[in-house]
Amino acid sequence: MAKKDNIRNKEVIDETGYKLPTISGKEIRVEVRDVGQGNCNEIYIDGNLKYVYDFGTNIYATKEEVDNLINEVYSIYEEAKPILILSHWDLDHYHLLKGLEAKNKNPFSAFVFIGELPNKTSQDVYEFMNEKLVKEVYSITPRRMKGVPNLTTLTSNAVLTIYSPDGRSSRNNSELVCVAHRRDTDIILSGDSYYEQIHNAILSNSVKNINLVLPHHGGRAGDVSVVNTKNIKNVAISVGKDNNYGHPYPSVTAHFNKCKVKETSNVGQITL
Numbered sequence: 545m546a547k548k549d550n551i552r553n554k555e556v557i558d559e560t561g562y563k564l565p566t567i568s569g570k571e572i573r574v575e576v577r578d579v580g581q582g583n584c585n586e587i588y589i590d591g592n593l594k595y596v597y598d599f600g601t602n603i604y605a606t607k608e609e610v611d612n613l614i615n616e617v618y619s620i621y622e623e624a625k626p627i628l629i630l631s632h633w634d635l636d637h638y639h640l641l642k643g644l645e646a647k648n649k650n651p652f653s654a655f656v657f658i659g660e661l662p663n664k665t666s667q668d669v670y671e672f673m674n675e676k677l678v679k680e681v682y683s684i685t686p687r688r689m690k691g692v693p694n695l696t697t698l699t700s701n702a703v704l705t706i707y708s709p710d711g712r713s714s715r716n717n718s719e720l721v722c723v724a725h726r727r728d729t730d731i732i733l734s735g736d737s738y739y740e741q742i743h744n745a746i747l748s749n750s751v752k753n754i755n756l757v758l759p760h761h762g763g764r765a766g767d768v769s770v771v772n773t774k775n776i777k778n779v780a781i782s783v784g785k786d787n788n789y790g791h792p793y794p795s796v797t798a799h800f801n802k803c804k805v806k807e808t809s810n811v812g813q814i815t816l
């Protein structure tokens with residue numbers, strides 16, 4: 545089921561070719577790593593790291609800062625060989641992958657991403673992932689549509705669902721979004737996607753408690769007022785101290801004032 549798309553000279557597997565491997569487990573844990581103004585979420589099953597959603601940090605991070613963040617996790621990742629799912633190609637979500645490219649090292653067993661590469665930096669990282677080290681590379685290509693695209697289920701197993709956009713109007717609302725499933729709680733990993741998408745595709749269909757990693761570091765992500773917070777227990781914000789963007793916005797955090805809200809900039813790594 546391979547096809548060529550806009551990625552230079554590469555055979556990639558399109559969205560119909562990707563299925564998450566079957567897996568089961570009792571204890572599902574999500575860690576929101578403290579990577580400053582960026583995103584990196586990890587999903588552990590019975591204590592074993594299985595999935596990493598984004599591998600980024602501040603777009604202005606120095607080489608040393610990038611190396612330090614990689615070194616914190618590298619030996620764990622190398623042993624666990626998790627699947628990497630990239631929400632979208634903004635550097636704060638894949639800066640650490642660029643750091644791996646510089647080291648020519650890669651601990652991931654598979655790479656799932658949106659197959660529209662916006663610039664040379666992303667193309668170089670993609671080529672590194674594809675050619676040198678990762679055997680399984682899955683490029684998800686959204687159709688082009690106007691307006692904020694819906695999210696639809698791409699693939700799921702007992703502990704994880706990956707949603708893909710069925711359209712594209714900007715990089716921030718045509719992303720892969722993940723939900724980790726516990727018996728009584730869904731944990732939504734939202735990248736920089738829009739509240740409307742999260743509401744329509746996930747929240748309005750879930751009867752479980754919700755733990756939510758806020759989209760876009762608590763900044764602007766569509767219309768937060770569409771979100772009913774009744775079932776949302778814990779909220780995590782992956783955000784850097786004193787960032788230039790004013791994230792998280794007080795108007796956004798105010799909407800979640802009935803939930804338990806934690807920011808990585810205040811508390812470091814957050815377990816959900």
Ligand SMILES: [Zn+2]
Pocket residue numbers: 582583634636637735736760761
């Ligand atoms: Zn971001």
